[in-house]
Amino acid sequence: MSLLTVSEAAERLVVSSRQVQNLVASGKLRQVARGMLDETSVERHMAVRGGSHKRAWSEATAWGAVALLSGGGAEWMGESQRSRLKGRLRELNAAGLAERTRERADVTRYAAHSSTGDRLLGELVYATNVADRLGLAATNSVDGYLAAGDVTAVVSRHGLIRDDEGRITVRATSTNLVIVRDLMQRSVVLAALDLAESLDVRERRAGLDALDSALEAFRG
Structure with a gap:
């Protein structure tokens, strides 16, 4: 594990030491x-935020953006909210979209026993065949969404250990998982947003390319 001091992190992120502490x-x-x-x-924080210091959208708005780009209706938003969001989406590129929607979930990575992955997948909402759909090689990593209130129990039950280089990624959200599952099945937009946060260059590029395609189709 490589370490940075608070001041080194602040310099890399181009923020103050107090902001790093926050x-x-x-x-x-x-x-x-x-x-x-x-x-x-x-x-990882830099990969999502890029060079921007713009505030992320609220969780509800972030999921609304995913829904609209996936062909859904974002019914939890009011008509005027949806209209404003559609206008914003038409002005964004892929990197901007990834940065603005980062609050859709709290992301934590873990290490675990090699046999844990298959059991854990039964409790997560995750994209299937995403590697094939986006032209990537398959990996043994696990990446999925979980209800925020269930995280503590799941971590304990599967013996997960916090590790920012771990192969298990849990995305905790307060959004109904029925909605998350529907959006995951509708299109590759949600999976592409997840990949756009990756430190792997090929995964990040594949995610951003898929998002650019979705935005272009949306502007259509």
């Missing part, structure tokens, strides 16, 4: 010792 407090960055941060958590 990111630690909110769980966006991982502090592993007093004044020392896990470098991988900083890199």
Whole structure:
């Protein structure tokens, strides 16, 4: 594990040390010792935020964006909200979309026993055949959505250990998982957003390309 001091993280993120401490407090960055941060958590934060300091959309708006780009109706939003969001989506590129929708879930990565993955998949909402659909090689990583209120129990039941380089990614959301599952099945947009946060260059590129295609079709 590579470490960064608070000041080094602040310099890399182009923010103040106080802002870094706020990111630690909110769980966006991982502090592993007093004044020392896990470098991988900083890199992941940079991958999502890019060079932008714009505020992310609320969780409801982020999921609304996923729904609209996936051909859904985002029924939980009012008519005027949907209209404004459609206008915003027509102005965004893929990187901007990934940055603005990052609050759709709280993302935590874990390490676990090699046999845990298959059992865990039974409790997560995840994309199937995403590698084939986006032209990527299959991996043994596990990546899926879980109701925020169930995370503690699932982590305990499967013996998951927090590790920013772990192969298991849990995305905790307060959005109804029925909605998440429907959007995951409708299109590759949600899976592409997840890939756009990856530190793997090929995965990130595949995610961004798929998002650009979805935005272009939406502007249509």
